[in-house]
Amino acid sequence: MNPSEIPPSPTERGAGSRKPVELARPADVTGASPPAAPRGHDAGQIDAERLGRLLGDPGLAWLVERARHRMARGRPLTGTVALSHPDETQRRAAEGLLGRAPQAGRSLTVRLDTVDAILRRSGVSPDGLAPAVVALTGPVTPHAEARRSEERAWAEAYAPLGTLDGELGGWAGRIRRDGLVRRLARTPEAAGPLVDAAVRALRSLPVVPPTSRATFAARHLSGAHCLDEGTPLAALVLSGLRALTGFPDGAGATWRREAWASAGLLKDDVSSTVLSLNLRGTPALDWMADAGEPAVLTLRSLTRLTSTPAVPTTGTVHLCENPAVLSAAADTFGPACPPLVCLQGQPSAAALTLLRGLSARGADLLYHGDFDWGGVRIATALRRSVPWRPWRYTAAHYRAAVVRVAGAPDLAGSPAETPWDPGLAAALAEHGVRVEEETVLDDLLADLEKRTRRDPP
Numbered sequence: 001m002n003p004s005e006i007p008p009s010p011t012e013r014g015a016g017s018r019k020p021v022e023l024a025r026p027a028d029v030t031g032a033s034p035p036a037a038p039r040g041h042d043a044g045q046i047d048a049e050r051l052g053r054l055l056g057d058p059g060l061a062w063l064v065e066r067a068r069h070r071m072a073r074g075r076p077l078t079g080t081v082a083l084s085h086p087d088e089t090q091r092r093a094a095e096g097l098l099g100r101a102p103q104a105g106r107s108l109t110v111r112l113d114t115v116d117a118i119l120r121r122s123g124v125s126p127d128g129l130a131p132a133v134v135a136l137t138g139p140v141t142p143h144a145e146a147r148r149s150e151e152r153a154w155a156e157a158y159a160p161l162g163t164l165d166g167e168l169g170g171w172a173g174r175i176r177r178d179g180l181v182r183r184l185a186r187t188p189e190a191a192g193p194l195v196d197a198a199v200r201a202l203r204s205l206p207v208v209p210p211t212s213r214a215t216f217a218a219r220h221l222s223g224a225h226c227l228d229e230g231t232p233l234a235a236l237v238l239s240g241l242r243a244l245t246g247f248p249d250g251a252g253a254t255w256r257r258e259a260w261a262s263a264g265l266l267k268d269d270v271s272s273t274v275l276s277l278n279l280r281g282t283p284a285l286d287w288m289a290d291a292g293e294p295a296v297l298t299l300r301s302l303t304r305l306t307s308t309p310a311v312p313t314t315g316t317v318h319l320c321e322n323p324a325v326l327s328a329a330a331d332t333f334g335p336a337c338p339p340l341v342c343l344q345g346q347p348s349a350a351a352l353t354l355l356r357g358l359s360a361r362g363a364d365l366l367y368h369g370d371f372d373w374g375g376v377r378i379a380t381a382l383r384r385s386v387p388w389r390p391w392r393y394t395a396a397h398y399r400a401a402v403v404r405v406a407g408a409p410d411l412a413g414s415p416a417e418t419p420w421d422p423g424l425a426a427a428l429a430e431h432g433v434r435v436e437e438e439t440v441l442d443d444l445l446a447d448l449e450k451r452t453r454r455d456p457p
Contacts (some may be wrong), residue, residue: 046135050124055115055132059093063110067133070112071140077116077129083108153188157181160199168202171243180239184232197221198236205241206385207264208356209303210272210349216265227265229256241265246381247346248374261349262381269300274351275342277326278335279317281310292334294326294342299350302357309354311363312339314455318391318448319343319355321369321378322437329448338451343369347382355386366391368444371398372434373413376425380416388420392443395423401435408433 055064066081083090086108094108097115112129119125125132134140158181161172175181185191204220218224227234238256241247241263250259261272274297278289288295302308311317317339320326326342343351359365365388369375382388390397402408411432418424437444 045127046125046131047123048135050122051119051132051135054097054122054124055119056136057093057096059089059091060097062090063094063097063115064133064136067112067115067129068137068140071130071133072143072146074142074144077112079113080109080111082110150188154182154191157185157188157191157195160196163199164202167243167246168240171240174243175236175239181236184235194232194236197226197233198240201227201233201237202240202244205244205263205265209353210261210264210266210269210299212268213260213265246377246384248377248381258346258348262346262352264349264352266299266349269303270298272299272349273297274302274348274354275323275326275344276309276354277330277340277342278337279309279339279341280312281308285309290335292330292337294330297350297354299348299353302350302353308357311358311361314338314451315362316364316366316451317341317355317358318451319365319367319382319388320437320444321345321375324438325368325441325444328441328445332445333448333452336452338448338455340448343378343382346378347385352382352385355382359386364389368393368437370434370437371401371424371428372411372436373416373428375434375437376416376418376428380419383420390420392440392447393424394421395427397440398424398427398435399431401440402431402433405433405435405439408435408439410434 062083063081067077070077084107086094090108094110097118098110099118116129119132120128125135158176161176164172181191181195185194201216201220204216207216213227214224217226221227221233225231227237238259242259245259245262247259247262257267257271260266266272275294276285276297277294278292279295280286280289282301284301285295297309319341321343323342323344326340329337329340341351341354347355355365365386367379367382367388368391369379371393379393411428411434415425415429418428
């Protein structure tokens with residue numbers, strides 16, 4: 001059948017003919033708001049019924065889609081398009097369109113110029129293939145225009161990040177580059193509210209005194225469950241608060257709980273604890289100090305009791321990273337040991353609450369930790385919250401320890417700065433070995449013994 005003689009009515013087709021596809025107006029495949037059809041692409045000039053029978057056959061869907069993609073890319077509708085391994089339905093549809101059998105072979109090839117000429121000559125689409133594609137599939141948005149529109153939408157979604165500064169300003173730049181928000185939100189429409197809520201939360205951190213995540217979310221966001229585990233907002237806020245507090249990389253439920261707690265957001269007020277030795281000021285602490293035994297303080301006890309740990313008469317509190325140091329001090333000196341606080345790794349909300357209180361009341365805090373990249377990150381995170389002076393925790397002390405330690409393990413992880421003594425980071429990088437706190441335990445105990453003799457309890 002010659003396409004120029006396409007009948008005006010489906011009743012003139014044979015009883016066994018396929019049902020034509022209705023003309024559709026689907027949303028533009030780019031996801032952007034479709035613009036008006038270009039001039040000359042007025043669907044009113046098209047014989048919609050005949051177009052549906054001629055080009056709307058399901059067997060020609062591939063051909064229409066190829067033409068649409070070319071239009072979106074701004075390419076002319078000329079030359080050939082090919083389909084590999086066509087089925088019989090697709091071959092028959094091409095034959096009906098072209099008025100002849102297509103060339104045999106493993107692929108099906110159709111010239112777009114030929115299709116354009118058929119549509120013009122038959123009067124089905126006087127302006128050719130382009131308006132016919134629009135009539136069948138809806139307006140076509142050029143890819144470049146769609147990309148520009150999408151990038152403008154993303155820029156608007158990211159706008160609240162521009163209000164952040166300091167550590168959070170650097171974090172805002174990183175998440176723009178690494179695509180975290182795009183992975184969490186998928187679309188700029190979803191990203192806008194997500195970023196806005198995250199910025200509101202981060203500008204209210206850290207929380208002093210610490211509070212539960214649910215209470216914080218109810219106060220600063222749209223509901224108590226906004227920061228529940230598994231939500232995109234919780235993931236984004238957790239990323240930001242780690243930049244704010246310097247909390248190191250990690251994984252698992254315990255790590256996440258401690259990371260939240262580093263900014264004062266707690267699952268509860270009893271699971272966050274800090275280990276101390278010979279602090280006084282409450283009946284329980286006085287009793288433990290008289291016995292020279294370590295005490296475990298919960299955040300609840302530090303924030304709810306009217307009496308709090310007192311600043312020692314000497315004005316000095318020693319801090320260590322590992323429980324083995326505190327345990328050895330209790331075994332060695334008992335009630336005579338100078339007051340000692342152990343962080344047990346990253347400073348917990350309870351530890352920060354205790355040390356902030358002691359520092360605010362004039363205590364001089366002396367800190368020692370592991371000589372490795374993880375240890376200096378812990379020290380740096382603590383330094384952001386409370387002032388402290390190094391206790392045998394400088395480049396000179398590290399170099400002296402390296403000389404005495406045989407077979408020390410290699411450093412692991414990425415380097416970190418040591419702002420209290422820049423030479424320490426350089427020395428760690430130079431020697432490349434870690435010296436754990438327990439390795440220099442004798443030196444630490446010797447210091448505590450000197451303090452005991454000088455300032456007896």
